[in-house]
Amino acid sequence: MMLVLLTSITCRSQSWQKTAQGIKTGIDSIAVELRFYDASTVRILKGPGGKITEKESLSVIKTPQSTAFTVGQKGNLLILKSEKIRVSLNLQNGQLEYSDAAGHPLLREDEKGASFTPFNDAGVNTWSVQQSFALDKEEGIYGLGQQQGGKMVQRNLSLHMVQGNTDDYIPFFQSVKGYGVFWDNYSPTNFTDNTTSTTFRSEVGEGIDYYFMYGGHADGVIACMRDLTGQAPMFPLWTYGFWQSKERYKSQDELVGVVKKYRELGVPLDGIIQDWQYWGSNYLWNAMEFLNPEFYNPQKMVDDIHNQKAHLIISIWNSFGPQTKPYRELDKIGALMNFPTWPESGSEKWPPNRDYPSGVRVYDPYNPAARDIFWKYLHAGLLSVGIDGWWMDSSEPDHLGAKPGDFDQKTWLGSFRKVRNAFPLMTVGGVYQHQRAISAAAGKRVFILTRSAFAGQQRYGANTWSGDVTSSWNALRNQVSAGLNFSLCGIPYWNSDIGGFFLNRFPKKLDDPEYRELYVRWLEFGAFCPMMRSHGADAPREIYQFGQKGNKVYDAIDKYINLRYRLLPYIYSTSWEVTAGQSSMMRALMMDFAKDKNAWDINDEFLFGKSLLVSPVTRPMYIKKVAGGRDSSNVEDFSSVKSKEVYLPEGANWYDFWTGESFTGGNKISTATPLDIIPLFVKAGSILPIGPQVQYAEEKKWDQLEIRVYPGADGSFVLYEDENDTYNYEKGAYTTISFQWNDKKKELMIHDRKGAFPGMLEGRKFHIVRVNNQKGVGADTAVTPDQVITYSGKKIVVKL
Known part of the structure; x- marks a missing residue:
């Protein structure tokens, strides 16, 4: 067993060892270790002087899981493969490259992107650490916490990451290519992205410590990050x-x-x-x-x-x-x-x-x-x-x-x-x-x-x-x-x-x-x-x-x-x-x-x-300046209704929430924005539950819900209910009711209720509304249902 886990191979004077979680090696006096935490996530550790100093992460609570992976060598490249990702390590220069399981490139380190600079941290001799990556020219990346710069894509910028009143810094980004990188360091850090490279540089670090994760899409990356750092509990x-x-x-x-x-x-x-x-x-x-x-x-x-x-x-x-x-x-x-x-x-x-x-x-x-x-x-x-x-x-x-x-x-x-x-x-x-x-x-x-x-x-x-x-x-x-x-x-x-x-x-x-x-x-x-x-x-x-x-x-x-x-x-x-x-x-x-x-x-x-x-309205529309002596002042002006241009993404069709009018995705439209209207659209195929008018959240039970169906695509929704303010849901005390819309058959299937909790509704009525261009469906509009269904927890098929 030890021989399998600690195989030692020599290549051009570079040796490496296979471990239970990955590999260890040393390149140009820098120790390098790769550890699979699961098939989607790998931890990268690099240490100066051929030594890696272990630390207990403040953010990461996951421990490495037993993960099936293979290690092979092709020339100077050491290739590790799991079910989800492939990692290539250049044994000559230490450069890492990441691909999905099919070999499609995702991310690579700069060839000489890792550096360690001696630093005296309040009397302790340690290092300032840096790692650079090479991203595709037009690749969109997101995250890095919360900044007030108005940028959606986090490219072509420099951030000095120290927590502040209105800026919350998180050394993590994810890409439209479906991967994420978490730089596990808590000291003041500079993040820089330019035409040359994308870099994390932290003032203090006993070594480089980061995680690469592949989820395939944004939700998948977030699932990896939460699996690594903890799940979000329910709020009341x-x-x-x-x-x-x-x-x-x-x-x-x-x-x-x-x-x-x-x-x-x-x-x-x-x-x-x-x-x-x-x-x-x-x-x-x-x-x-x-x-x-x-x-x-x-x-x-x-x-x-x-x-x-x-x-x-x-x-x-x-x-x-x-x-x-x-x-x-x-x-x-x-x-x-x-x-x-x-x-x-x-x-x-x-x-x-x-x-x-x-x-x-x-x-x-x-x-x-x-x-x-x-x-x-x-x-x-x-x-x-x-x-x-x-x-x-x-x-x-x-x-x-x-x-x-x-x-x-x-x-x-x-x-x-x-x-x-x-x-x-x-x-x-x-x-x-x-x-x-x-x-x-x-x-x-x-x-x-x-x-x-x-x-x-x-x-x-x-x-x-x-x-x-x-x-x-x-x-x-x-x-x-x-x-x-x-x-x-x-x-x-x-x-x-x-x-x-x-x-x-x-x-x-x-x-x-x-x-x-x-x-x-x-x-x-x-x-x-x-x-x-x-x-x-x-x-x-x-x-x-x-x-x-x-x-x-x-x-x-x-x-x-x-x-x-x-x-x-x-x-x-x-x-x-x-x-x-x-x-x-x-x-x-x-x-x-x-x-x-x-x-x-x-x-x-x-x-x-x-x-x-x-699509929030973010500019004034209903004021005008009126001269008055030395100063001008604002007055209300509702003499005409203004509008806002909204882009409806390609890949879905859309309904105006307020009017029921339908639109094809992949287009910009102009929509009226009187003071009491925010542009709000519903994706075709959506099933939207609408609750009662109340004075506080728990005033009325959800025994007369309006269920709005937006045709044009198949869709589903899961209605969740529990005791509202206990942790008994962690023990299974909750219910789910799955709704499924078959657009071709024009059928809404309401599945068997799953689960139970004290005080749950045994029976209820669903007021089913099929939205169309002729039916105004704003929340402040009375809507006549197409059908009213009595539901007692057993499967029902509603033909609309």
């Missing part, structure tokens, strides 16, 4: 409703009053968010206690919100003021770092008075004892009163005026430089793992809203938002590509501050008609993101701040909040596809239409689930 149903927030509610009466007002207006709402300062002064920063006297009875506050059938999540940070209990306990074990962070002053006044420094310090989440302390106070001070989830602000964390010496500071895992970019992964993971572990919370799903992320964070029940973006049309447009590229890294849950955080570009704030139009368009986009959340500074954003019923802006906001709720059966079923099938909720067009080159680089359209094509 209520998290997919509408969320209201602002910077900040200053008392519990104000907070509870917002929920009450929504209920009085009959506008759906599932969540309210309490931002910072409920703890009191900056010296008490993030005490995880209600020390502000305006929050005089936290238990009553939470109960009042719950009694109105809403949920509360609350702001927590990764830093602590010097007068807090967590600070003192963390300081005793040396688990506080010392670099400038927010807030800079003990005073809340702006600008900060640096004569009175806040003394706030970031904690060390790499230290397991520090994560224990963090959770202890979070549990005692906030979970104990029934808070439903966590808003982890500054999870990158805030690092103001960063200086090189700041990165020399020691963490539990070495210098801060060495592990810098994994900070959000560690701090979010600490909260998730602790909450999953305690019996008191075992039945309630963890929900974390966080400002930053790193590879693997999808396994921690977290939804990332895009940070404190500015309120502008350009910022709105940039959110689309930011969210899509983030999702293409395998992390499926993302959102943005609806309306933008800072209103500094609109001095008149909500009185500016252009801002009101921007807010509506952002909210329309937000209705098709994994979380629909209104938030911002400088002015409140509740719906009643924009007028009342009959006002165009108010009515448009109301319309899309209600549309969100009617789509909940589709959204929740899609979330199950994310968990069980490694799918993505926000889908770049290239994911489903990789053969259509015209779809590769579109940065203002996407699919929400696999049926709905969304």
Whole structure:
């Protein structure tokens, strides 16, 4: 057995060994090791001085599986083959090339693309490491986290990858050719793509460590990445409703009053968010206690919100003021770092008075004892009163005026430089793992809203938002590509501050008609993101701040909040596809239409689930400038209906969601965009479940669902249901109902229900609608069903 696993062969003075997982060799004093993790994924390790230093990955949790592969040699080439991929290693220069099983080229390293430069990392002699690749000239690649540059295809750019407020960096990209590359390094990293090469260069690394994976298509690559770094658990149903927030509610009466007002207006709402300062002064920063006297009875506050059938999540940070209990306990074990962070002053006044420094310090989440302390106070001070989830602000964390010496500071895992970019992964993971572990919370799903992320964070029940973006049309447009590229890294849950955080570009704030139009368009986009959340500074954003019923802006906001709720059966079923099938909720067009080159680089359209094509309006249409004295001002102008050009990808036909009109794919069309219409199209062959009108997600059972069939192609859909907010689905407590449309026979087959859970519907009615050009089917339109079917869990065939 050992002779088989450790065969030694000599070729031109180059020897290599076959191992249980791959091969080992040395080329020009560089140790090289290839390890198959499965038939689709191979890990590449390179070490200087002929030595490979093992590390325990912070992102990768998969261990190598027993994988069948062969090794053969042809001249200077060592060729490894698994069922899915072929890897060729040039034994003279160390260059690696990757192909699919049929031998079609996918990716190759630059001939001299690996380099190691000696580096002193806070007194530790190590290396700066670099690996370059050669991509096809017109190859589209995606991912690298979230940036605000508005680019869909991530070519011809340079990124200095250090986590920031509005930029989340993940050293991973995937290609339209169906492969992905994960550079497993956590230090500040430069990614560069130009006409010469595509390169990762990291400041600190004991060696080169990256993974090549082949999925055949975008979903397959994401499946590989999640298999490697962790699967995404289910969120509660209520998290997919509408969320209201602002910077900040200053008392519990104000907070509870917002929920009450929504209920009085009959506008759906599932969540309210309490931002910072409920703890009191900056010296008490993030005490995880209600020390502000305006929050005089936290238990009553939470109960009042719950009694109105809403949920509360609350702001927590990764830093602590010097007068807090967590600070003192963390300081005793040396688990506080010392670099400038927010807030800079003990005073809340702006600008900060640096004569009175806040003394706030970031904690060390790499230290397991520090994560224990963090959770202890979070549990005692906030979970104990029934808070439903966590808003982890500054999870990158805030690092103001960063200086090189700041990165020399020691963490539990070495210098801060060495592990810098994994900070959000560690701090979010600490909260998730602790909450999953305690019996008191075992039945309630963890929900974390966080400002930053790193590879693997999808396994921690977290939804990332895009940070404190500015309120502008350009910022709105940039959110689309930011969210899509983030999702293409395998992390499926993302959102943005609806309306933008800072209103500094609109001095008149909500009185500016252009801002009101921007807010509506952002909210329309937000209705098709994994979380629909209104938030911002400088002015409140509740719906009643924009007028009342009959006002165009108010009515448009109301319309899309209600549309969100009617789509909940589709959204929740899609979330199950994310968990069980490694799918993505926000889908770049290239994911489903990789053969259509015209779809590769579109940065203002996407699919929400696999049926709905969304094209957000990202420019003003209904304002005009009116001169007035020394200044000009904006006024509303609805005298004519404007339009937007939309590209419908080739490979499918499409229906206008609002009118039922059908279109052939592969064409651009002009579609009318009044203020309350976002271009929204449904792929032919789709089966779309529409839920009831409700005031909150769980108000009504789904016993009278409308099932819309969009003919023109065969199609299917799986309706998923469970207990909505427990982990019993992991034990099989859920049901699925599969719908299948045969376009030639004009038959809808509703299959036997599979599974069971306590409280499930034993019987229900499906209102079947076959969409056509004559039938208006917008969510706010009454639709006469073609048939009403009573379903008791047994297979039914419906002829349409």
